[in-house]
Amino acid sequence: MLYILWSLLNLVAYLGLFYLLFHAVKLLKQRFNVAVAVFFFLGIAALSGRSKPQPKTLSAPNLLAGIPANTPLGNGSATEKTSLGTSSLFILAEYYKQDSVIQPRGLFATVSGFTLGHRWEPSAGTVVQHRNQLQYRLLMHHEWQLLGSTLYTSPSVTLTGMM
Known part of the structure; x- marks a missing residue:
């Protein structure tokens, strides 16, 4: 609210x-x-029209630390949608599954929806296997803005869940 x-x-x-x-x-x-x-x-x-230039990227960066940039893509993926107040966070995890062992390859997150006055930015994350599911932990950077200027930056928000 x-x-x-x-x-x-x-x-x-x-x-x-x-x-x-x-x-x-x-x-x-x-x-x-x-x-x-x-x-x-x-x-x-x-x-x-003068504002801080936003970096233009075609895809969301891989949030998993320690994964080399040239790591091949996995053979499976899982998605999750989480509410962030007036907007939604979409999470995509890529993994390589062989037998019953899951090896995470990538974690990607995007924010969409009505974000006037808020700026959510994913900064880091982890994915681990938990039985037959993936357990994720995502650190989000949240700025409270008024007329485009940042008034307050929340401490890192940690989101966890299963997919």
């Missing part, structure tokens, strides 16, 4: 800023002319 309230606070703040920007452009159009209003709007849009 706290995550939803924080997201709603961010939504109200963004709508309030948009409302103020709309009235500022309207006032500039009345006092001066359309060209000044358009120039002001484009300037504000250019300034709001």
Whole structure:
């Protein structure tokens, strides 16, 4: 519930800023002319577009430590979906199974859903065999943001489960 309230606070703040920007452009159009209003709007849009560059990756990084980069893919996989308040965490574990022994090869995690005001980022993880299932442990980095700026960073959140 706290995550939803924080997201709603961010939504109200963004709508309030948009409302103020709309009235500022309207006032500039009345006092001066359309060209000044358009120039002001484009300037504000250019300034709001400046943010920290996010690294562009085509795939999620392997979160298992100690697995060489050239490790071949496994012959099986397991998935898990976990709720993170207003968003969802999707976990994919790859493994190599021979007889009844499972050797983990990869652990991949992505976050999707309504994340306004929150930034979840998987940082590390482990996978071990537990009978016929895989037991995972995942460390998540969680930032609380207001209007895109980080206000508070939660200590590492540890998620565990079976798949």
